[in-house]
Amino acid sequence: MILQETYTLKNGVKVPKIGLGTWQIPDGEQTYQAVLWALQNGYRHIDTAMAYGNEASVGRAIKDSGIAREEIFVTTKLPAEHKGHKIAHECFQKSINLLGLDYIDLYLIHAPWPWHSIGQDCTQGNIDSWQALEEIYDSGAVKAIGISNFEPKHIQPILSMCKYVPMMNQISFHIGHRQEEIVNFCAPLDIKITAYSPLATGRIIGNKTIVAMAEKYQVTPAQLCIRYCLQKDTVVIPKSTKEERIISNAKVDFVILDEDMKTLDQVNN
Template identity: 50%
Template sequence: MNVLTETYTLNNGVSIPKVGFGTWQIPAGKITYDSVTYALEMGYRHIDTAWAYHNEKSVGKAVRDFGIDRNEIFVTSKCPAEAKSYTDAKRCFEETMGNLDLDYMDLYLIHAPWPWSEMGTNYSEENLEVWRLMEEVYQSGKVKAIGISNFNVTDMKNIFDHCTVKPMVNQIRYFIGFTEPDITKYAKDNGLLVEAYSPLATGRIINNADLKKIAGKYSVSVAQLSIRYCLQKGVLPLPKAINPDHIRDNAAIDFTISEADIAYLDQLVTSR
């Protein structure tokens, strides 16, 4: 077993592979299809997409065409941030299921607690409406696990105080030097798995001199160091790549960062 086939267990007992393959900003069509296919060939068994990425159809086709049992591939998608009513959320869920063309989703997330054009705005009541839809699709069996994304402590507490089914995941922006400690701790304390999107800060930390120094000690790349760091912090990384060499290298993370080096990385402040 390598790290791609190791799993975390969500608070409802569902197993989720410890490393996901992210598809944010990968164009729909052949590029997404080929990237996901190559990731699956390299051993990834966890693919992350979203309605807002406009590539769900390509992801679903790659999963269907790969030729292994559906239950061996963990597929995540997200209800768009702009869908802030039960009706809109239900419509978007149905669109996602049609786009993926899979019998079920493994994980479905609310993409953000506010529309992207209104970041930071209070949508507490609306999020409870959307969460009602999330609980409904979970209870139906069409989704194996449900969760949230980009939710801060206040946003999480709002859901926790009113839900029947607690979220299983909070997917947040997380990388060395930007680890959202308050959000991460609150989520973990409440039984949520934290997922890290942009674990390489969309490439902005690749040339960081401090990270290069630590990576050199282990004869790995900064990307490999960054992904491994997430794992050792108990967080699930979602690296994205389209270059087959990068997809392969991002999976070569079966090494261990020392406790001293983890402590050093913890205190760094890198690109926001």
Template identity: 50%
Template sequence: MSILTDTYELHNGIQIPKVGFGTWQIPGGKDTYDAVSMALQAGYRHIDTAKAYRNEKSVGEAILDSNVDRENVFVTSKLPAATKSYDGAIADFRSTMKALNLSYLDLYLIHAPWPWGERGSTNYDAANVEVWKAMQDIYASGEVKAIGVSNFNDHDLQNILDHADVKPMVDQIRYFVGYTEPQTTKFAKDNGILVEAYSPLATGGILENLDIKKIADKYGVSVAQLALRFVLQNGVLPLPKATHEAHIADNTKLDFEISEADMDILNHLTSTDI
């Protein structure tokens, strides 16, 4: 349980639980409500959602219906990737808050530096600077305790830093054994930006890897537990997703230590090895 209540400190002093519960690809309604309810029951105190997931309402209901006080749950949501204007960002934030039915958010992220499907086809640097101004104003309002980005690489981060009054506190990226985005991760850490790992289990893709399983067996843990611990020992915050109670519980059992030698092996795996 301790790992779920241990925290990283964001550069503005806010404490964020070291392990979050992801809700990407969980349908809104009963599926999300039950998953978040089970996660809170299992001890998670950090829940991640997004407007694009279409499950914010169910996330908010599960939090408010739980026996955990709202102030003890760290809640993240995200601005849609296609929203690239100041006014659009403010409007989408308002709709997120209405859906969640919460009085404040702990963390609000720009979901991506480009609309989905347009990666690399158009330069959105100027639009991202405009959206970041909206994020800063939302932060200044006190309705959000921290702001950040998602899927931003080092160029995208530098673009924001060059124009920001408040620098991003988090960059949430795809990150797992064999795929750790070292350039982006180093840039973020060098600038005091916490890296969060979505899909830390490669959407289940590493669970059958025999080399990783051999290391997991050495510690008497599952591949999923090893993969999550790997993320933590790299100073990154994992956001595992699960919908079955047993998997939700298993993903909390991370109080073990991977040796330096095994971390070195895991850190040198590439996507072609997975």
């Protein structure tokens, strides 16, 4: 069963192949219920971020689930606009307090630049932040560290100074948007890829090729999209606030044939 399958990061930490994404889910009952439903239905990987504003509700659901902490993989992120050594430490402490956890499984720099200033050169800030993440990792308060939305030009400066090569790069990845330059750069460095927005926030599930392929395999277009990402060797974190869809998104224990994967590779988004 796919919910029980894991990838192994370069430091030996195991990360469940499928997780629940919580981007754009408001703090409070919606986040709490979505996370609780996911955990009750076998999910063991929850992805959040300080920027989402819902860490407290994620933490409350984890606690109320009754599932042993060590069985749940929790990812959160340093806000994109906060660059620097001191602020990174402060943000991590705030996140761990909001989540109510003793440790975080994966901590990421959310983006190489602030969202309000995409493309801004924050090289020194990213280097300083990464140094803080390494110190947090060495302290044992986080099991793995990584980056998100980083292109090769953003990763290279970190590689030139780091004690630990990033263990994960979380990027937008879906049929029609594979970001091959980033994936190919990360692969030889053993930087695992997490695919966020595997359904392109719903934009691609009506694509004719995807719909027809889903009918062939007798699955939903969403399930086909998620399975595609898994067969591209990525961690996948689909988001939903509906229990039936959370359950459905994990029913991907089928295999897309090689020739059909090639057909999906040709889809333009």
